Amino acid sequence: MGKTSQNLYEIFGEVIAEHDFLKAFLITGGLAFLMYFSAPKIVSMLGREDLLNALRVTLSALGAFFGFIVSTAIIEPKRIVEEE
Amino acid sequence: MDIVSLLIQATFLTAFSVLLYIIIGMIPGTDETATIAPITLAFLAAGFDPLLVLAWFMGTIVAFKAADAVPTALAAIPGGVMAVPQVPDALVARKYGYSEIILRKGITASVIGTVVAIAITLPLSFYLTPLGELLKNPAGPLDWPGWVYLIVAGILLLAVMSKAKVLALLAIFPFAMLVQGLRGLYGQSAFISIFLAITIGPILYELLTLISPNNHHLKRQDYARIKLVKTGKISLNPLHHLTKVEVMLSSLLAGLSGILATFMSPVGLTVLFGDLVKESQKDELKGSLMAYAVRDAIKNATYIGGTLIPLIALGVPTGPMSAGPAHPFFAELAAFGGLTPRDVLLQRYSTSTIILVTVYATLFAAVLAYLILIKYSKQLTRFVFKKVPAEALYATFLAIVLVLAYNDAGIAGIFGSILVGLISATFVRNGVSIGILFMVLVAAPYLVGLLF
Numbered sequence: 268m269g270k271t272s273q274n275l276y277e278i279f280g281e282v283i284a285e286h287d288f289l290k291a292f293l294i295t296g297g298l299a300f301l302m303y304f305s306a307p308k309i310v311s312m313l314g315r316e317d318l319l320n321a322l323r324v325t326l327s328a329l330g331a332f333f334g335f336i337v338s339t340a341i342i343e344p345k346r347i348v349e350e351e
Numbered sequence: 352m353d354i355v356s357l358l359i360q361a362t363f364l365t366a367f368s369v370l371l372y373i374i375i376g377m378i379p380g381t382d383e384t385a386t387i388a389p390i391t392l393a394f395l396a397a398g399f400d401p402l403l404v405l406a407w408f409m410g411t412i413v414a415f416k417a418a419d420a421v422p423t424a425l426a427a428i429p430g431g432v433m434a435v436p437q438v439p440d441a442l443v444a445r446k447y448g449y450s451e452i453i454l455r456k457g458i459t460a461s462v463i464g465t466v467v468a469i470a471i472t473l474p475l476s477f478y479l480t481p482l483g484e485l486l487k488n489p490a491g492p493l494d495w496p497g498w499v500y501l502i503v504a505g506i507l508l509l510a511v512m513s514k515a516k517v518l519a520l521l522a523i524f525p526f527a528m529l530v531q532g533l534r535g536l537y538g539q540s541a542f543i544s545i546f547l548a549i550t551i552g553p554i555l556y557e558l559l560t561l562i563s564p565n566n567h568h569l570k571r572q573d574y575a576r577i578k579l580v581k582t583g584k585i586s587l588n589p590l591h592h593l594t595k596v597e598v599m600l601s602s603l604l605a606g607l608s609g610i611l612a613t614f615m616s617p618v619g620l621t622v623l624f625g626d627l628v629k630e631s632q633k634d635e636l637k638g639s640l641m642a643y644a645v646r647d648a649i650k651n652a653t654y655i656g657g658t659l660i661p662l663i664a665l666g667v668p669t670g671p672m673s674a675g676p677a678h679p680f681f682a683e684l685a686a687f688g689g690l691t692p693r694d695v696l697l698q699r700y701s702t703s704t705i706i707l708v709t710v711y712a713t714l715f716a717a718v719l720a721y722l723i724l725i726k727y728s729k730q731l732t733r734f735v736f737k738k739v740p741a742e743a744l745y746a747t748f749l750a751i752v753l754v755l756a757y758n759d760a761g762i763a764g765i766f767g768s769i770l771v772g773l774i775s776a777t778f779v780r781n782g783v784s785i786g787i788l789f790m791v792l793v794a795a796p797y798l799v800g801l802l803f
Contacts, residue, residue, distance in 0.1 A: 276569040278557040280428060281378075281741035285561060291746035299750040303758070320685055325397040327754040328390065331747050338743035345574040348736045351581050 275345060282345035291342060295334030302330030352400070357708055361406035365712045368410030369719045376418030377430045377735045378744055383419075383654075384550045384676045384785065387411050389751045392543060392679040396755070398686035401696040402705065405662075406712035408677070412654040413716040417461040420647055421728045422736075424454035426577050433650045436622045440629070440646070443639035450580040452592075453640060457647040458724045459592040460601045464648030465717040467602050468609035468655035469710055475610065477702060479664035486665055498667035499797050505614045505670055506790045512619060515782030522778050526791045527798040529774060533767045537760045542682050542792075544756035544764040548771035549788050550675075551752045554745055555769065556776030577736055582729050587722070597641055600628060601648035608649045609656025614670045616786045617653035621646050655713065662693055663705070671786025674793045 273284035306323040310316050375386050387408070394404045419430030420437055427442055429435045437457070444453035486497035493500075510519035534540055548555075560566050586592070593601070608620045625646040632638030657672025661681075668674040668681045680692045687695045696705065723731070756764040779785050791798065 275571040275573070276561055276566065277571050277575075278569065278741070278745075279554070280575070282571050282573075282575040283740075283742050283745070287740065288558070288561075288742040288746060291740070291742040292749060295743070295746045295750040296753060299754045300757075303754050320396075320398075322397070324393050324755065324758060327758075328393040328397075328751055331750040331754070334750060335743050335747040338746060339739055342740040342742050344737060344740040346736050347574050347576050348579060348733060349576060350579045350733075 284345060287342045291334070291338035294338050295331050298330035298334040298337075299327045300330070302326035354704060354707065357402065357704070358711060360403055361708050361712045362715065364403055364407045365410035365716050366719060368407045369414040369716050369723070372411045372414035373418040373720060373723060373731065374735055374739065375744070376415040377422050377732055378739060378741065382432050382550070382553065383415060385554060385748055387415065387676045388550050388679060389547055389748060389755065391676075392547070392682070393751065393755065395679050395682070395692045396543065396684055396686055396758075398684075400699075401680065401687075401692035402700055402708055404692065405680070405696065406708055408658070408680075409655070409709060409713040410716040412658070412676075413461075413465050413651060413713060414720045416464075416650045416654060417458055417647070417717075417720045417724055420457040420461070420643075420650075421454065421724060422732055424450055424457055424643075425579050425582070425729065425732050426736075428577065433618060433621060436618070436625055437643055437646050440625075440639040440643035443635055444643070445580065447636050449636065449640065451582045451585070453643050454582065454728060455585050455592040455725060456597065456640060456644040458721060458728070459589045460597070460644035460647040461651045462589065462717045462721045463593075463598065463601045464605040464651035465655060465713060467605040467648070468652035469659075469713045471606045472609045472656040472659045473663070473706060473709060476660050476663035477706075479660065483664050483666040486667060486669075493797075493801075495797050496667075498665065498669055499794055501614065501669045502667075502674065502790050502794050503798070506787055506794065508614070509616055509619070509671065509784050509787050509790070512616075513782060513784045513787070518778065518781055519783045519787055522783050522787065523791055524798060524802065526774070526778070526788060527795040528802075529771065530792055530795040531799040533771070537763060537767070539760070541760045541764065541767075544759040544768050545771050545792060546678060546682075546789075547752045547755055548768035549775045549785065549792065551748060551768075552772035552775035553779055553785075555749070555772040556780065558745065558749070559769075559773070579729070579732065579736075585725050585728075587725055589721070593644060597644045600641065601645050604628075604645055605648040605652035609652035610660070612653035612657030612670060612672055613660040613665075616671045616784055617650065617657060618784070618786075620653050621649045624649055659709070663697075666693060668790075668793050671784070671789060674789040675786060678789065678793070 273286045306326050310319045419434040422428045422430045423434045423437045423441045513519045604624045625642045628645045629638040629642035658677040661669045661673035756768040775788050
C-alpha cells in the first residue's frame with residue numbers, strides 16, 4: 268500500500284499518478300466529446316432540432332459525469348488514511 | 352410553472368446539489384469557482400429555468416462552504432480555497448484536543464451565516480432595485496455605464512489590498528488586452544471559454560507542469576498520509592455548539608460581510624474579520640475557536656450576499672463573487688435568445704416567487720447540509736479520502752471546461768482557453784487575486800477602449 272510503479276506528483280496537496288490522470292482524462296474527455304457530437308443525431312431521432320444547443324451542453328456534461336463515475340471506480344485514490 | 356411544482360423541483364435539485372457538493376467540498380484542492388461555475392453555466396447554457404438553477408446554485412454554495420471546513424477540522428487539510436485561512440485555527444484546536452469542538456462550531460456557524468445572509472441581503476436586494484437602473488445609464492467623464500465605474504473601483508481596491516499590489520495593478524491592462532484580442536480573433540464576443548479558462552487556470556497550470564522536464568519539485572515517492580482525529584457522538588442541537596459571543600459575532604459579521612461582498616472579495620473578508628476576532632482575544636485557544644466559527648459564517652454570507660444583491664438589485668456583476676462563480680447568471684446566452692438568465696428570471700417570475708423559492712432552497716440546503724455534516728462528517732471524510740481519486744475529479748472539470756470552450760469558439764476556443772488559463776494562473780500564483788481577473792474580463796471592452 269502506498270507504492271505504485273507510476274510517477275507520483277503532488278498538486279494542491281493531493282498526490283496524483285500521471286498514467287491514472289491520463290486515463291481519467293481520456294475517459295471523461297472522450298465521453299464528454301462523444302456525447303457532444305452525438306447530440307445532432309439524438310435530436311433528429313427525437314424530431315426536436317430546436318433543442319440541439321441545449322442538449323449538446325447537457326449531454327456533454329452528462330458524459331463527463333459518467334466519466335467521473337467510471338474513473339472513480341477504476342482508479343485508486345493516492346491517500347493513506349490513518350485514524351488517531 | 353405553478354409554485355408547488357417549482358418548490359418540488361427546487362427540493363430535488365437542492366438536495367442533489369447539497370449531496371454532490373458536500374463530497375466535492377471535502378476533497379482537498381477543489382477550488383470553489385472551478386467546481387461551481389462550469390456546472391452552473393452548463394445548466395444555464397442548456398436553457399434550464401434560471402430560478403431552478405438559482406436554487407441549485409444556492410444549494411452548492413451552502414453545502415460547499417460548510418463541507419470544505421470539515422477536513423480542515425479533522426485533518427488540517429483545507430477542502431477548498433476559502434478554508435485555507437481556517438487551517439491555523441484548526442491546528443491550534445488540534446494542539447489542545449479541540450478538533451471535534453471546532454468541527455461542530457464551524458458547521459453550526461456556517462448555518463448561522465446562511466440564515467443571516469439570506470434574511471438581510473434578499474430583502475435589501477429588492478429595496479436596492481432602483482439603483483440597478485441608475486447603474487445601467489451612461490454617466491461621468493468616460494460616459495461608461497455606472498456599474499463599470501463600480502467594477503473598475505473594485506478592481507483597484509482589490510489590487511491594492513492584494514499581496515502583490517504592483518503586479519495586480521500591472522495585470523489589469525495586459526489581461527484586458529488578452530481578452531479583447533482573443534475576442535477579435537474569434538470574431539465574436541466570446542465569454543464562456545475565457546471565463547472558464549480563468550476558473551480552471553491554476554489546476555491547468557499544475558497539470559501542464561507535469562509535462563515539463565523541470566517537474567521534479569512536484570514528484571513524490573509515496574501516497575499522501577492523512578491523519579483523522581477521533582470524534583465522539585455530536586449533539587444535533589445547534590445551541591450546544593456555540594457560545595453566546597460566538598453566535599453574536601458570527602451573526603453580526605456575516606450580515607456585514609454579506610453586504611460588503613457586493614463589491615469586495617469573499618476571501619479577503621474572511622481573512623480580515625477572522626483575524627480581527629482572533630487578535631481581539633488574549634487566549635490562543637479561545638481566539639482560534641472564535642475566529643474559526645466567524646470565518647465559517649462569513650464564507651457562507653459572502654457567497655450569498657455577493658450573488659443576490661448584484662443578481663436581483665443591480666443586474667450587473669459588481670464584485671469578485673458576481674463576476675466570478677455567479678457570473679453565469681449575468682452572461683448573455685443563446686439559450687435565452689441572447690438575454691441573460693438574470694433578465695429571464697425577473698421577467699418570468701414575480702418578486703414573491705423569487706423570494707419564496709430562493710429562501711426555501713437556501714434554508715432547506717442549510718438544514719440538510721447541517722444534519723448530514725453534524726451526523727456523518729467523520730464517515731463522509733473517510734469515504735471521500737478513501738474512495739474518490741483526485742485524478743477523476745480534476746479530469747472531469749477539465750473535460751467540462753474543454754467541451755464548453757469548444758462549444759463557445761471551436762478548436763480556437765480550446766487553445767484560447769489554455770492560453771488564458773496559463774496566464775491567469777501565472778498571475779494568481781504570484782499573488783494576484785483571481786477576483787481581479789474576473790472583474791477585468793467583465794470590464795475588458797471599456798478598459799481597452801481607454802487605450803485607443
